[in-house]
Amino acid sequence: MLTKILTQGPIPRVEIARRTGLSQAAVTKAVAPLIETGFVTDAPAGDDGQLGIGRPVSPLTVVASSASVIGVKVTPTSLIGVTTDLTAGILNVRHDALDSTDPEAVIDRLADHVKALISALKTGTAMAGPLVGIGIAVSGDVDATHGVVRDSPLMGWRGVPVAELLGKRVRVPILVSNDVRALTVAEHWFGAGVNADSFAVVTIGSGIGCGLYINGEVVSGAYGVSGELGHLPLAPGELVCTCGRRGCVETVASSDAILARTREQTGRPGLDLAGAVELAHDGNLQAREAFDRAGEVIGAALAAMVNLVGPELVMIAGEGVAEYDLYEERMRRAFAEHAFGAAGDCRLTLRSHTFDDWARGAAATVIRSYVRGEPPLQR
Amino acid sequence: MLTKILTQGPIPRVEIARRTGLSQAAVTKAVAPLIETGFVTDAPAGDDGQLGIGRPVSPLTVVASSASVIGVKVTPTSLIGVTTDLTAGILNVRHDALDSTDPEAVIDRLADHVKALISALKTGTAMAGPLVGIGIAVSGDVDATHGVVRDSPLMGWRGVPVAELLGKRVRVPILVSNDVRALTVAEHWFGAGVNADSFAVVTIGSGIGCGLYINGEVVSGAYGVSGELGHLPLAPGELVCTCGRRGCVETVASSDAILARTREQTGRPGLDLAGAVELAHDGNLQAREAFDRAGEVIGAALAAMVNLVGPELVMIAGEGVAEYDLYEERMRRAFAEHAFGAAGDCRLTLRSHTFDDWARGAAATVIRSYVRGEPPLQR
Numbered sequence: 001m002l003t004k005i006l007t008q009g010p011i012p013r014v015e016i017a018r019r020t021g022l023s024q025a026a027v028t029k030a031v032a033p034l035i036e037t038g039f040v041t042d043a044p045a046g047d048d049g050q051l052g053i054g055r056p057v058s059p060l061t062v063v064a065s066s067a068s069v070i071g072v073k074v075t076p077t078s079l080i081g082v083t084t085d086l087t088a089g090i091l092n093v094r095h096d097a098l099d100s101t102d103p104e105a106v107i108d109r110l111a112d113h114v115k116a117l118i119s120a121l122k123t124g125t126a127m128a129g130p131l132v133g134i135g136i137a138v139s140g141d142v143d144a145t146h147g148v149v150r151d152s153p154l155m156g157w158r159g160v161p162v163a164e165l166l167g168k169r170v171r172v173p174i175l176v177s178n179d180v181r182a183l184t185v186a187e188h189w190f191g192a193g194v195n196a197d198s199f200a201v202v203t204i205g206s207g208i209g210c211g212l213y214i215n216g217e218v219v220s221g222a223y224g225v226s227g228e229l230g231h232l233p234l235a236p237g238e239l240v241c242t243c244g245r246r247g248c249v250e251t252v253a254s255s256d257a258i259l260a261r262t263r264e265q266t267g268r269p270g271l272d273l274a275g276a277v278e279l280a281h282d283g284n285l286q287a288r289e290a291f292d293r294a295g296e297v298i299g300a301a302l303a304a305m306v307n308l309v310g311p312e313l314v315m316i317a318g319e320g321v322a323e324y325d326l327y328e329e330r331m332r333r334a335f336a337e338h339a340f341g342a343a344g345d346c347r348l349t350l351r352s353h354t355f356d357d358w359a360r361g362a363a364a365t366v367i368r369s370y371v372r373g374e375p376p377l378q379r
Numbered sequence: 380m381l382t383k384i385l386t387q388g389p390i391p392r393v394e395i396a397r398r399t400g401l402s403q404a405a406v407t408k409a410v411a412p413l414i415e416t417g418f419v420t421d422a423p424a425g426d427d428g429q430l431g432i433g434r435p436v437s438p439l440t441v442v443a444s445s446a447s448v449i450g451v452k453v454t455p456t457s458l459i460g461v462t463t464d465l466t467a468g469i470l471n472v473r474h475d476a477l478d479s480t481d482p483e484a485v486i487d488r489l490a491d492h493v494k495a496l497i498s499a500l501k502t503g504t505a506m507a508g509p510l511v512g513i514g515i516a517v518s519g520d521v522d523a524t525h526g527v528v529r530d531s532p533l534m535g536w537r538g539v540p541v542a543e544l545l546g547k548r549v550r551v552p553i554l555v556s557n558d559v560r561a562l563t564v565a566e567h568w569f570g571a572g573v574n575a576d577s578f579a580v581v582t583i584g585s586g587i588g589c590g591l592y593i594n595g596e597v598v599s600g601a602y603g604v605s606g607e608l609g610h611l612p613l614a615p616g617e618l619v620c621t622c623g624r625r626g627c628v629e630t631v632a633s634s635d636a637i638l639a640r641t642r643e644q645t646g647r648p649g650l651d652l653a654g655a656v657e658l659a660h661d662g663n664l665q666a667r668e669a670f671d672r673a674g675e676v677i678g679a680a681l682a683a684m685v686n687l688v689g690p691e692l693v694m695i696a697g698e699g700v701a702e703y704d705l706y707e708e709r710m711r712r713a714f715a716e717h718a719f720g721a722a723g724d725c726r727l728t729l730r731s732h733t734f735d736d737w738a739r740g741a742a743a744t745v746i747r748s749y750v751r752g753e754p755p756l757q758r
Contacts, residue, residue, distance in 0.1 A: 141720030151720045198601050210687070215594035221689020222577050225722035228686035233679045233717045234612065245717060300612045307607040308589065308684055310600020338612045338624055341520030341530045343604035 001030045002062070002371045005040055006087065007189050010059035031060060039066045039086070062086055067129040067370065070117050070172075071363025072110065073137045073179055073355060076101045076155055079113045082359040083121050083128070088190045088367060091128060092120040093356055103160040110136070110162075111169035118170075132370050133377045134172050135362035136162055137179035139207050143224050147176040150224070153242040154207050173376040175366050180227055182361035183353065184211025184218050187315065189364055192351060198311045201351070202229060203318030204298060206255050214309055230254070234300050249301045253294040255320055261290035280326050288326070295327030299334025302348070307340045315351040324350060380409045381441070381750045384419055385466065386568050389438035410439060418445045418465070441465055446508040446749065449496050449551075450742030451489065452516045452558055452734060455480050455534055455585075458492045461738040462500050462507070467569045467746060470507060471499040472735055482539040489515070489541075490548035497549075511749050512756045513551050514741035515541055516558035518586050522603050526555040529603070532621040533586050552755040554745050559606055561740035562732065563590025563597050566694065568743055571730060577690045580730070581608060582697030583677060585634050593688055609633065613679050628680045632673040634699055640669035659705050667705070674706030678713025681727070686719045696730040703729060 004016050013031065017024040034040040042058035064085040072081040076098065083092040096113050098106060114134055121128045140152030147163020149155070163174040177185075184201045187193040193201075193213055201211040208230030212219040219226045230250040231243060239251035251257055255273055262276040263269050265286035271279070279287035302314060316324070336344060370377040383395050392410065396403040413419040421437035443464040451460040455477065462471040475492050477485060493513055500507045519531030526542020528534070542553040556564075563580045566572040572580075572592055580590040587609030591598040598605045609629040610622060618630035630636055634652055641655040642648050644665035650658070658666035681693060695703070715723060749756040 141722075143721070212688070214598055215596040217594040219593055219688055221722060222691035223689060223721035223724045225720050226687060226689035228719040228722065231686050231717070231719040232683045234683075243719065245719070247717075304611045304613075304683060305687055307610050308605060308687055309591070309598055310602060310605035312601035338610070338626075340607040340610040340622065340624070341604050342522075342602035343520075343600060343607065345602045 001027070002034055002039060003368075005031075005034075005060045006062045006367075006371055007194060010061045012059045016060070037066075038063055064089055065127045065129050067132045068121055069133055069135065069363045069366040069370070070114060070121075070131065071135040071137065071182075071359045071361065071366065072113060072117075073358035073362055074106065074110065074155070075139075075355075078355075079106075079110060080355040080359045081113055081117050082356055082363055083117050083124075084360060084363045084367075086129065086367060086371075088186060088360055088364050090356065090360060091124060092117060093359075094120065095355075101155050101157070103157055103165075106155075107162065107165045107169075110166055114166070114170050114172075118172075131172055133366040134166075134170065134174050135182065135364070135366040136166070136174060136176045137182040137358060137362035137365075138162070138176065139179045139209065141225050142176055142178045144175065144177050144220070145224070147174060149176065151243075153244075173366075175362075175369055175377065177362065177365045178209075178227075179358055179361065180209035180211045181218060181220065182365045183317070183358055184213055184227075184361075185368055186357070186361040186364035187211075187351075188213050188218060189368060190360075192315060192349070193313075196312050198309070199313040199315065200227075200305060200309070200311045201315045201317055202298075202302065202305075203353075204253070204316065204320030205318040208250050208253055208298065208301070209318070210305060212305075212309060212311065214311070229301050229305055232301050232304055234304065235297050249297050252297045253301075258290045258294050261293065262287045265289065277323050277326065280323075291323065291326040292330045295330030296334045298327065299331040299336075300338050302331070302335045303338030303340075303344075306335075306343045306346050307338070310343050311346055314346055314348050316348060317351040317353045319355075321350055321352055380406070381413055381418060382747075384410075384413075384439045385441045385746075385750055386573060389440045391438045395439070416445075417442055443468055444506045444508050446511045447500055448512055448514065448742045448745040448749070449493060449500075449510065450514040450516065450561075450738045450740065450745065451492060451496075452737035452741055453485065453489065453534070454518075454734075457734075458485075458489060459734040459738045460492055460496050461735055461742060462496050462503075463739060463742040463746075465508065465746060465750075467565065467739055467743050469735065469739060470503060471496060472738075473499065474734075480534050480536070482536055482544075485534075486541065486544045486548075489545055493545070493549050493551075497551075510551055512745040513545075513549065513553045514561065514743070514745040515545070515553060515555045516561040516737060516741035516744075517541070517555065518558045518588065520604050521555055521557045523554065523556050523599070524603070526553060528555065530622075532623075552745075554741075554748055554756065556741065556744045557588075557590075557606075558737055558740065559588035559590045560597060560599065561744045562696070562737055563592055563606075563740075564747055565736070565740040565743035566590075566730075567592050567597060568747060571694060571728075572692075575691050577688070578692040578694065579606075579684060579688070579690045580694045580696055581677075581681065581684075582732075583632070583695060583699030584697040587629050587632055587677065587680070588697070589684060591684075591688060591690070593690070608680050608684055611680050611683055613683065614676050628676050631676045632680075637669045637673050640672065641666045644668065656702050656705070659702075670702070670705040671709045674709030675713045677706065678710040678715075679717050681710070681714045682717030682719075682723075685714075685722045685725050686717070689722050690725055693725055693727050694730040695727060696732045698734075700729055700731055 210229035241248035589606035589608035620627035
């Protein structure tokens with residue numbers, strides 16, 4: 001009920017009844033305790049807010065300030081954290097650099113980072129509700145149930161019990177998620193996915209990730225893994241991925257792979273990514289070829305995903321979208337070549353997420369669990 | 380409600396209440412008309428069937444004979460049809476050969492086939508309920524909403540309005556589906572998928588298909604396409620598929636591809652599939668290599684699918700499972716090599732479906748629509 005109000009509000013009771021198939025009386029009854037505890041409010045009805053005599057149809061809205069959450073995106077070089085209200089509206093932002101990816105060191109910094117965000121919440125001018133949970137987003141195979149990062153090639157982590165380690169320093173419920181899945185939750189609840197029956201978020205950058213929303217829920221995978229678009233075996237088999245497997249999409253399409261290829265082809269080992277992008281923009285053929293190869297494999301990967309799950313919409317995101325012009329054409333061509341039948345009708349759209357959006361995604365996972373009353377974030 | 384009773388019955392009212400979150404009174408009220416119209420019955424309660432005084436908790440069961448349906452699988456060489464009761468129990472089976480895949484000719488034969496099945500229903504000794512619909516299963520891109528086969532490379536069909544054409548000859552509601560998706564519906568409602576939270580059915584044979592059950596529903600694709608595992612671009616790019624695309628899994632792994640490869644490598648153009656299988660079993664290296672290549676690509680395709688959607692269980696099915704021993708090892712090795720992290724924990728199991736099971740799948744799609752009260756099969 002709260003979920004409907006949160007994602008579709010302001011919404012009249014009669015509309016909730018229609019969408020849930022419940023009677024209006026049942027909706028009114030279910031909503032009453034939410035209003036009583038302050039999570040939901042009736043916005044003042046206008047002149048047309050009356051349906052017949054004495055039947056108010058005041059739309060229901062979630063009270064944003066009734067709770068606050070923290071979301072942190074962990075990258076190999078930095079921690080990006082936000083505090084938000086119950087509608088994922090950002091209250092505070094904090095960026096802290098990391099000088100090591102050693103798990104112990106990162107957890108230390110993460111604890112300080114979170115404590116600083118908690119202080120910011122307490123001292124901020126915005127009216128912040130009680131802090132109900134902390135979401136941590138990490139790339140890779142994350143066991144969300146136990147709060148363990150099982151395998152994150154990007155971080156170089158294996159079996160790091162983030163929730164347990166952080167939980168010793170900060171006494172607030174902690175939810176650890178795959179970062180792309182967290183971003184997908186945010187898109188579904190608060191973003192471009194609100195009105196889509198199904199969609200995919202594909203992130204391009206230092207890793208290639210994918211979040212899927214199908215049949216009314218973000219796909220989590222029976223064993224906690226899903227959306228590993230970067231590890232589909234679509235690249236040449238002689239290339240070895242950071243994950244140790246052969247032929248993964250990331251061996252050609254990650255920003256590191258593009259940079260390595262450009263360095264190799266141009267014979268300029270000191271080049272950085274910005275330099276490679278500049279070379280490609282200047283029309284350097286070797287640099288362009290590296291981006292072409294990436295576009296080709298990303299397009300094939302998109303087609304593979306679309307052929308399998310057939311989403312309505314694909315949002316292309318991640319830091320790599322900054323260089324979208326360098327691979328878009330090849331990507332779209334490869335996609336069109338390999339998309340099967342009507343699956344190719346799927347719209348490919350660009351979404352420019354900032355790192356703060358990723359942190360907001362981590363916050364969104366907490367809001368979702370809290371609103372649904374899932375442990376350990378029961379309302 | 381009827382869905383729960385059908386897939387999980389015999390089931391007590393109190394258990395339905397628990398699983399749906401409805402009150403027991405609401406369940407009793409919802410079930411009453413189903414009992415009245417004869418779809419559902421209270422099985423006689425045993426001595427322990429009483430909960431307190433005067434409160435019967437007789438489990439509810441669907442009355443199998445309250446309706447009958449027809450399911451037909453259309454292949455390029457034959458029509459395989461079944462009649463079933465409301466629980467997908469097979470009443471009659473009928474096989475008719477096709478000598479042409481010309482749409483008009485096939486529809487003619489299909490109309491005769493269906494009429495023969497209707498006669499069998501009427502004259503059979505089994506108590507058959509009223510015929511509520513006909514399911515037609517065809518491989519390829521099927522627009523189930525409009526009953527149109529949009530693109531079936533295997534049949535050589537494009538834009539064939541099966542429901543409309545057949546509907547002119549047979550005045551019974553018709554539901555046209557992708558064949559693998561129909562099989563997946565049958566596995567979910569009546570088969571090995573009943574207790575799985577998510578699963579995939581992968582069919583290997585003249586085509587390579589895949590049905591997915593995720594987040595409480597068979598994945599249909601926003602544009603009607605999903606599960607096209609046979610058209611993931613995982614094979615060498617120089618190979619052209621029957622669908623016209625390059626590098627599709629089927630260019631290496633379909634039974635036609637395996638046969639073509641064996642013929643080419645052994646220099647025996649007159650070989651048939653049975654001959655190729657025999658050669659491989661006899662240890663002929665060229666024939667074995669053709670199956671190895673197929674196993675390799677199928678394994679990579681399974682890994683790609685599992686990395687993306689992370690099902691609990693994969694059932695490997697299709698006529699190609701008869702030669703499973705010839706490619707299983709390579710398939711499992713390639714799967715293990717490319718499955719990412721815990722996604723590889725997914726169980727791969729073998730399901731030997733007969734062609735009658737495919738026809739039963741078509742029947743299951745009708746039962747599903749009927750039980751849910753979807754048009755044009757409203758209860």
